[in-house]
Amino acid sequence: MEIPFSKVDCSGNELKYVQEVLESGWLTSATKCLQLETCFADKVGSKYSLAVNSATSALHLALEAIGLGTGDKVFVPTMTFTASAEVIRYMGAVPVFLDIEYGSCLVSAAILENAIVQHSDIKAMILVHFGGQAAEMDEIIAICKKHSIKLIEDAAHAFPSRYGNRMVGSFGDVTCFSFYANKPMTTGEGGMLVTNDESIYERAKAMRFHGINRDIWDRFTVNREHWEYDVVAPGFKYNMSDVSAAIGLAQLERVDEFREGRQRCAEFYYTHLSHLRGIELPLYRGMFEDHSWHLFWIVLNNIFPMDRNTFIKRLNAMGIGTSLHYKPLHRMTYYRERYNLSPDNYPNAERHWCCAVSLPIYHTLNVDQLIYIVDAIQKMSQE
Numbered sequence: 435m436e437i438p439f440s441k442v443d444c445s446g447n448e449l450k451y452v453q454e455v456l457e458s459g460w461l462t463s464a465t466k467c468l469q470l471e472t473c474f475a476d477k478v479g480s481k482y483s484l485a486v487n488s489a490t491s492a493l494h495l496a497l498e499a500i501g502l503g504t505g506d507k508v509f510v511p512t513m514t515f516t517a518s519a520e521v522i523r524y525m526g527a528v529p530v531f532l533d534i535e536y537g538s539c540l541v542s543a544a545i546l547e548n549a550i551v552q553h554s555d556i557k558a559m560i561l562v563h564f565g566g567q568a569a570e571m572d573e574i575i576a577i578c579k580k581h582s583i584k585l586i587e588d589a590a591h592a593f594p595s596r597y598g599n600r601m602v603g604s605f606g607d608v609t610c611f612s613f614y615a616n617k618p619m620t621t622g623e624g625g626m627l628v629t630n631d632e633s634i635y636e637r638a639k640a641m642r643f644h645g646i647n648r649d650i651w652d653r654f655t656v657n658r659e660h661w662e663y664d665v666v667a668p669g670f671k672y673n674m675s676d677v678s679a680a681i682g683l684a685q686l687e688r689v690d691e692f693r694e695g696r697q698r699c700a701e702f703y704y705t706h707l708s709h710l711r712g713i714e715l716p717l718y719r720g721m722f723e724d725h726s727w728h729l730f731w732i733v734l735n736n737i738f739p740m741d742r743n744t745f746i747k748r749l750n751a752m753g754i755g756t757s758l759h760y761k762p763l764h765r766m767t768y769y770r771e772r773y774n775l776s777p778d779n780y781p782n783a784e785r786h787w788c789c790a791v792s793l794p795i796y797h798t799l800n801v802d803q804l805i806y807i808v809d810a811i812q813k814m815s816q817e
Contacts (some may be wrong), residue, residue: 491625539716571598587602597720708813
């Protein structure tokens with residue numbers, strides 16, 4: 435049996451909507467992007483949305499829009515993809531790495547409060563909703579407001595996720611989503627910036643396309659000189675094409691179906707793996723329905739009968755794809771050497787990454803495939 439780690443489902447209206455774009459003769463940012471932005475904002479409950487070519491672009495635009503400057507300090511978890519930290523360096527700012535709560539891989543309110551004691555001059559925080567579970571938003575927002583810290587939510591894993599009765603994307607100063615190919619919703623490459631702050635929206639909108647104060651579509655569709663525009667800042671080239679947006683619209687129509695399928699997989703894993711000695715499962719709070727289930731990992735502890743590399747090789751030989759999320763940033767050469775980082779300062783991230791394995795999770799995994807995966811793990815746990 436061959437079971438890839440991730441698998442994209444484009445069996446909805448993707449071809450239809452892409453065909454509409456191709457027949458329109460307008461392939462770059464236009465009506466499909468506008469439609470995706472409107473529908474996405476409605477879904478998460480935000481006032482403004484901007485479609486961009488990656489979540490990394492969204493994060494960069496967010497930091498620029500809040501006025502982050504050279505030398506400013508920004509909290510970011512060490513347990514995340516490098517994009518969460520590299521955008522800080524784009525701005526000439528300084529990442530201050532935080533450990534995570536073991537089990538959830540989230541920065542908790544307690545971790546944030548302790549970090550502020552040591553770093554009272556923090557300008558902003560990039561908060562990662564790891565694996566699809568939302569962080570402790572009420573507490574973290576209150577702490578950030580108390581200390582005048584701008585909050586940027588990295589929700590690359592967290593659509594559609596909820597915290598309480600609100601969607602992720604309706605809380606902080608800015609929230610950034612990813613539509614990369616392995617996410618619960620994809621445009622191939624792409625992302626979305628959402629905010630309730632009009633000034634952040636207007637700045638990010640201009641900077642998304644070269645710092646020009648008029649969208650391409652606006653310049654060629656309104657009844658005024660299409661050549662008349664102004665450059666208000668040296669911006670970037672971060673807009674999404676209508677081809678990508680067309681795929682995104684079709685995916686958005688089915689995103690709740692996709693999430694429910696991922697939840698079904700997660701529930702299966704909890705039911706069939708929770709009794710195994712030597713394996714630790716993700717810590718989650720709230721309800722299963724609040725979680726996007728972008729990732730499902732297991733951690734092999736010291737009584738598991740083999741090391742992680744052997745375990746992964748054995749699964750791969752059986753046709754079961756796996757991944758690792760993540761080697762923490764304090765272990766990456768650039769950050770380790772530039773900021774003199776020591777693993778001793780990140781014990782929970784160290785404990786997680788050294789033994790974690792991410793399992794396949796997507797809505798088209800069927801029961802036979804899930805049984806095949808858990809049977810393989812159960813057999814190896816008993817050797």
